[in-house]
Amino acid sequence: MPWRPRPSDRFYRLLICIGLFLRWAFRIRIIATGREHLPAPGPRQGTARARTPGSGAVFAITHFGFLDFAPVELILWKHARARLRFMIHQGAADHWLAGPAISATSSVVVGYTERAGALDEAVAKLRSGEYLAVFPEAGVSRSFKVRECKTGSVRMAAEARVPVIPVSVWGAHRLLTRGHGLSLQSAWRAPVRVHVGEPLEVGPDVDAETATAELRARLQAGIDACIADFPLPVPPGAWWMPADLGGGAPTEAERQLLDAEDVLTRRRRTSRRK
Numbered sequence: 001m002p003w004r005p006r007p008s009d010r011f012y013r014l015l016i017c018i019g020l021f022l023r024w025a026f027r028i029r030i031i032a033t034g035r036e037h038l039p040a041p042g043p044r045q046g047t048a049r050a051r052t053p054g055s056g057a058v059f060a061i062t063h064f065g066f067l068d069f070a071p072v073e074l075i076l077w078k079h080a081r082a083r084l085r086f087m088i089h090q091g092a093a094d095h096w097l098a099g100p101a102i103s104a105t106s107s108v109v110v111g112y113t114e115r116a117g118a119l120d121e122a123v124a125k126l127r128s129g130e131y132l133a134v135f136p137e138a139g140v141s142r143s144f145k146v147r148e149c150k151t152g153s154v155r156m157a158a159e160a161r162v163p164v165i166p167v168s169v170w171g172a173h174r175l176l177t178r179g180h181g182l183s184l185q186s187a188w189r190a191p192v193r194v195h196v197g198e199p200l201e202v203g204p205d206v207d208a209e210t211a212t213a214e215l216r217a218r219l220q221a222g223i224d225a226c227i228a229d230f231p232l233p234v235p236p237g238a239w240w241m242p243a244d245l246g247g248g249a250p251t252e253a254e255r256q257l258l259d260a261e262d263v264l265t266r267r268r269r270t271s272r273r274k
Contacts, residue, residue, distance in 0.1 A: 004099060007106035009048065009083070015101060016077055019070055027189045030071045033225070034196035037165060039131075041080035049082040051129035057199070058126065058157045058164045059084060062219050063135040064144050065173030071192045072133065072167050084133040085125055087118070087152075108132070119156060126160035136215065139262070140178045143255035144242045146220040151208040154215065158202045166197035166215055168222025170230060174240045193226035 023030070039057055043050045061072055069086065076082040086107040092098050102109065108125065110118040126132055134156075136149035146168075157164045171192040176182045197218045202211055227245070234241055241247020250258065 004103040006104070008104050011104040012083055012106075013047070015105065016073065016083075019074055023074065026184075026187045028187065029189065029191045029231075030074060030194060031191055031231070032071075032075050032194040032196065034198075034222070035075075035079065037196045037198055038076070038079050039082075039165075041082075044081060047081060049080050053127060053129050054161075055129045056126035056160060056162045057131050058153050058160075058162060059131055059133045059167055060136045060149075060153045060164050060215055060219065061133055061167045062146055062169050062223060063137045063140050064169070065140065065175065065177035067172045067176050068135075068169040069133060071169060071172060071194050075194060075196075076131065082131055085130050086133045087122055087135075089138075119152065122156050123160045126156060126162050132156070136212070136219075139259070141255065142178060142250050142258060143252050144173065144240065144247070144249045145244075145252060145255075146216055146223060147255065147259070149212050149216045149219075151212045154200075154202055154206060154208045154211040157200075158204055158206045158208070161204070163199035163201050164211075164215060165199045166218040166222060168195045168197065168219050168226055169193070170195075170223055170226035171232075177240075180239065191231050193230055195222035195225050197222050 022028075039055065041049070042052055042055060045051075059072065059076075061068055069084070073084050076084060083105075086102070086105065088102050088107045088109055090109055090111050092102065108118050108122045122132055134153045136153045137147045138150050139147075141147040153164055169192065171190065173180075174183070175187050175190060200211065200215055200218065234245075234247070236246060237248040239248040242249050243251040
């Protein structure tokens with residue numbers, strides 16, 4: 001039975017300290033714009049932000065690599081000593097290394113088949129004043145363009161009466177992403193661009209499909225802004241750049257085919273678990 005610690009904010013602070021140390025050790029530069037769109041710092045409970053009912057928010061984060069969450073958490077910690085609670089798929093929660101951290105940080109785990117309980121838990125956290133991080137693309141985009149988003153972010157925000165804050169992260173995928181392992185050489189003095197977009201306000205009568213399309217557009221606009229001033233030269237055919245910008249990433253059409261294959265593979269695995 002894998003070790004799964006109980007939720008612990010002390011353990012969470014330890015993880016944040018480790019992240020800050022790694023950022024310092026590798027001299028990673030987090031370059032953020034749009035900080036004015038972050039929620040204003042509020043009262044604290046001890047060393048961290050206190051939860052206040054009605055002050056929650058959904059942070060919708062782009063998902064190009066496996067470390068995209070880290071700079072967002074560090075920015076929020078510096079801004080307001082705020083902790084993010086993450087919405088994580090069961091597959092990640094089952095991982096031997098990530099699983100204990102996911103458990104200790106009181107993340108919301110979405111099961112392989114049953115999802116209603118996770119949505120209810122997420123809405124409850126938002127209503128209590130938590131910040132909930134969601135990857136609306138529901139998987140890594142191998143084209144490094146924002147792919148089709150699920151409506152869950154908007155629906156949860158509408159039910160909890162909180163805003164959706166789009167956060168675009170560019171550059172973290174160079175360090176670790178699907179098909180490309182951790183590169184310590186790339187991590188040294190690596191720039192990571194983050195853009196916080198204008199919050200998307202949603203009401204209980206929101207059209208989830210329309211609002212989600214707007215969310216996707218804002219996330220892509222943020223990525224475009226990050227690429228425009230990314231402080232690294234881009235060699236022709238760089239694997240970490242989108243194909244339409246001369247990079248070597250799969251095109252959108254190729255990405256959609258690969259995504260379809262992934263869906264079939266997941267269905268087979270789910271069938272075997274039943």
